[in-house]
Amino acid sequence: MSRRTLLRALGAGAGAAALAGCGVPAAYVAPRDRAAADRSERDKHLVFANWPLYIDVDEDDPQKRPTLEDFEKASGISVKYTEEINDNDEFFGKISPALMNHQDTGRDIIVVSDWMASRYVRLGWVQQMDRAAQPHVARELDPLLRKPAFDPGRLHTVPWQSGITGIAYNRKKLGREIRHTNELWHDDLRGKVTLLAGMDEAFALLMMAGGADVTRWTADDFHTMTDQLRRLVRKRHIRRFTGNDYIKDLSSGDVLACQAYSGDVIQLQADNPDIEFVVPEEGAELWAESLMIPDLARHKRNAERLIDYYYRPDVAARVAAEVNYVCPVPAAREVLASSGDKELAELAENPLVFPTDEMRGRLATARDITARERPAFSKEWNEIVGL
Incomplete structure (x- = not known):
């Protein structure tokens, strides 16, 4: 465990x-x-x-x-x-x-x-x-x-x-590599991908996929990200939003790719070498x-x-x-x-x-959600995620 x-x-x-x-x-x-x-x-x-x-x-x-x-x-x-x-x-x-x-x-x-x-x-x-x-x-x-x-x-x-919040996927079952976050939205992953339910845990990676600088992101960056999520939810592309039960879903093959924590994936790889962890080309959160x-x-x-x-x-x-x-x-x-x-x-x-120098160049720490921003952003996020 x-x-x-x-x-x-x-x-x-x-x-x-x-x-x-x-x-x-x-x-x-x-x-x-x-x-x-x-x-x-x-x-x-x-x-x-x-x-x-x-x-x-x-x-x-x-x-x-x-x-x-x-x-x-x-x-x-x-x-x-x-x-x-x-x-x-x-x-x-x-x-x-x-x-x-x-x-x-x-x-x-x-x-x-x-x-x-x-x-x-x-x-x-x-x-x-x-x-x-x-x-x-x-x-x-x-x-x-x-x-x-x-x-x-x-x-x-x-x-x-x-730790790093990035992407974990089963390369053998998916049959291709993932190098960008937006590749999660390809048709072959419809209904086979999960994201983290916690706003603070999830938002940075998703913003970076759109090119946002998460060290100084804006409200517009947040809304651009949530607009995309709404569309994906309506299309039933995202299987569900999870806590750490994504580990079970990925291990069983119910999902083929997911937002994941680096520390969890080390343990998953010990049992299944087909599981890979990716820091996307556009970056991930440290x-x-x-x-x-x-x-x-x-x-x-x-x-x-x-x-x-x-x-x-x-x-x-x-x-x-x-x-x-x-x-x-x-x-x-x-x-x-x-x-x-x-x-x-x-x-x-x-x-x-111990991330490589090349990987370190793609890691960033997001600025925090302020007390003033949090109520409205939390409401918007929770409506999408279903909390």
């Missing part, structure tokens, strides 16, 4: 319910009010909230996480690691009451997708990190991930793992799920040390070997390549973990 498959099963429907209950509160916290007295010196402890199946584990005991245990031994800091994040919106609804009321969440590190991280940053709900205390982050972070529009300079966020330190976290310096530890290339390589997403530390590739282990050396050459 892939990580995202599990997450969809756990979190399906939770996000809409969470946001319906609380909305996005007008509760901006000024920088001067975000920090609490730091207990790091006298309390060697921190709480790290992450997604399931998103860290290295011991082969004999999945409750053990070797990189965390090594950090604890080296630093003397104990880590309470929880796998409590199953859905971005659901988790936002869970901790937003504390943050909007200027209370400690009880967590020192959280991990959310960057489109959601932008909301926390905009509301002032996360603290700026001390990069002087994080030399590995400053040196090793992938240049493609350094300058998201929502967090200039990556002062409040640090990518945990990254996204990240990022580490943040919430307001009033009690162990900020401890949290900064842990985050920096995971940017050591040798440590990043161990996590990459486990989770198989795009590694945000390019130098980890050489660690795997020189490991002497055949499987790790092959992973180092996998462009879905």
Whole structure:
């Protein structure tokens, strides 16, 4: 089971319910009010909230996480690691009451997708990190991930793992290659193609197919994309809009091509070498799920040390070997390549973990949907998708 498959099963429907209950509160916290007295010196402890199946584990005991245990031994800091994040919106609804009321969440590190991280940053709900205390982050972070529009300079966020939203297809059954997103609309794929249902996950790839610069897309770009989708839905060209159940559809042959996440496809290819993943010629989206330190976290310096530890290339390589997403530390590739282990050396050459220079030239990170844009765009998107 892939990580995202599990997450969809756990979190399906939770996000809409969470946001319906609380909305996005007008509760901006000024920088001067975000920090609490730091207990790091006298309390060697921190709480790290992450997604399931998103860290290295011991082969004999999945409750053990070797990189965390090594950090604890080296630093003397104990880590309470929880796998409590199953859905971005659901988790936002869970901790937003504390943050909007200027209370400690009880967590020192959280991990959310960057489109959601932008909301926390905009509301002032996360603290700026001390990069002087994080030399590995400053040196090793992938240049493609350094300058998201929502967090200039990556002062409040640090990518945990990254990935690509592109196209997966069964080349043998389709009988041809796919190199452009618009090739999904050819007649031989009518009723045999799926797209992602989540607007934030889907829109960038579809806009890029029309030539839009997703780093600064406009409302016109959005409407051009949705107009095309309406036509495709009316023609019954798109089989359906999915969560991660596209994995099952592609594996069974019910669909021949789909919008897909790079990390899922690595696992699919292990069972079926006919499955291919494509970064279209016109481009695809590079996204990240990022580490943040919430307001009033009690162990900020401890949290900064842990985050920096995971940017050591040798440590990043161990996590990459486990989770198989795009590694945000390019130098980890050489660690795997020189490991002497055949499987790790092959992973180092996998462009879905370490994209080639040619592929990197076709990747972009989309600007986020603003709070002002979101209500109307969500309504339009959901009417098309059927949510």
